[in-house]
Amino acid sequence: MTTQAAAPMRIPRPCHFLMCPPTYFDVRYAINPWMDPGDPPDRRVAMEQWERLRALLVDLGHRVELAEPEPGLPDMVFAANAATVVDDRILVSSFRHPERRGETAAYERWFRARGYRQVRRAGRTNEGQGDHLLAGGRLLAGHGFRTERESHPETGGFLRRDVVELTLVDARFYHLDTAFAVLAEDTVMYWPGAFSAAGRRRLAALFPDALLVEEADAAAFGLNAVSDGRNVLLPSGAAALADRLRGRGFEPHLVDAGELMKAGGGPKCCVLHLHHASATPWERRPNGHGNQRLHPAPAGSARSGLGPAAATAAPDARADFRVDRPDRAA
Numbered sequence: 001m002t003t004q005a006a007a008p009m010r011i012p013r014p015c016h017f018l019m020c021p022p023t024y025f026d027v028r029y030a031i032n033p034w035m036d037p038g039d040p041p042d043r044r045v046a047m048e049q050w051e052r053l054r055a056l057l058v059d060l061g062h063r064v065e066l067a068e069p070e071p072g073l074p075d076m077v078f079a080a081n082a083a084t085v086v087d088d089r090i091l092v093s094s095f096r097h098p099e100r101r102g103e104t105a106a107y108e109r110w111f112r113a114r115g116y117r118q119v120r121r122a123g124r125t126n127e128g129q130g131d132h133l134l135a136g137g138r139l140l141a142g143h144g145f146r147t148e149r150e151s152h153p154e155t156g157g158f159l160r161r162d163v164v165e166l167t168l169v170d171a172r173f174y175h176l177d178t179a180f181a182v183l184a185e186d187t188v189m190y191w192p193g194a195f196s197a198a199g200r201r202r203l204a205a206l207f208p209d210a211l212l213v214e215e216a217d218a219a220a221f222g223l224n225a226v227s228d229g230r231n232v233l234l235p236s237g238a239a240a241l242a243d244r245l246r247g248r249g250f251e252p253h254l255v256d257a258g259e260l261m262k263a264g265g266g267p268k269c270c271v272l273h274l275h276h277a278s279a280t281p282w283e284r285r286p287n288g289h290g291n292q293r294l295h296p297a298p299a300g301s302a303r304s305g306l307g308p309a310a311a312t313a314a315p316d317a318r319a320d321f322r323v324d325r326p327d328r329a330a
């Protein structure tokens, strides 16, 4: 008789997220292989899918804030690309494609209006949590399609974290969060085929117990998952991966994100983790704790007077962070 090791007991961690409703969502241009302007999404269905995702996060006990969508920015629903957030430091994204560049000012206004003090606009192309994920205290940074490798020193210095560069090599997986997901402090999952040989070696060394995902699950956007350490929200096409997650003690929730995926984004792309950014002046105000309703009035609309001049570097950026460059190692 063989004894199977019991899956560990997984404890959910209450999270704080930023989302943006798909009010102006559309596929009018193609900036990734999933987008086809000839097959546009049904916006009403996309809104229902997005709303179910938001409601599920709230039901699971998480706090969800909302950014105000802007006309002319059809990809603004993918809030994960808005910024990279570590502690109370916000590195607002600078987008590779002109079609998305208007999102930078919109999201920067949101952070400033909420009272975040350490807000900086990325000086080089940097697509936020689409390409930057915190795992085990390090900042994993994907590059190859969107974020520029040359942005990593700025990212590590401003966010005060060591950076591990990972080269993405398959255009279907153009952001790190299509190919890699952090499930819990000690557990990650990824599809190795999305990474260069050096990146695969580095990931194997850093995460020897990672769940290695099949290509079919990755192609169903299964790695574009939102996890609170126990509950994992992932697209309905990744049912086989959901079973494997259950085997590791996680509670998978399959969500239909089909219309949003027509733009090349899944559940995780719709959600920006506001890591530990919980002590903002906004949060300390009375009534500042609840989840926002759809289309709220922006709190303290600070649309004027927040031009690029306000985007100053933090004085205490760290100089001694490390950028780990597997692809440049001898």
Ligand SMILES: CN(C)C(=N)NCCC[C@H](N)C(=O)O
Binding pocket: 031, 032, 035, 075, 078, 080, 081, 100, 129, 130, 131, 175, 177, 178, 224, 263, 264, 265, 266, 268, 269
């Ligand atoms: C996981 N992914 C890909 C994201 N983090 N973001 C989705 C961005 C989709 C948008 N049409 C684009 O191509 O930029």
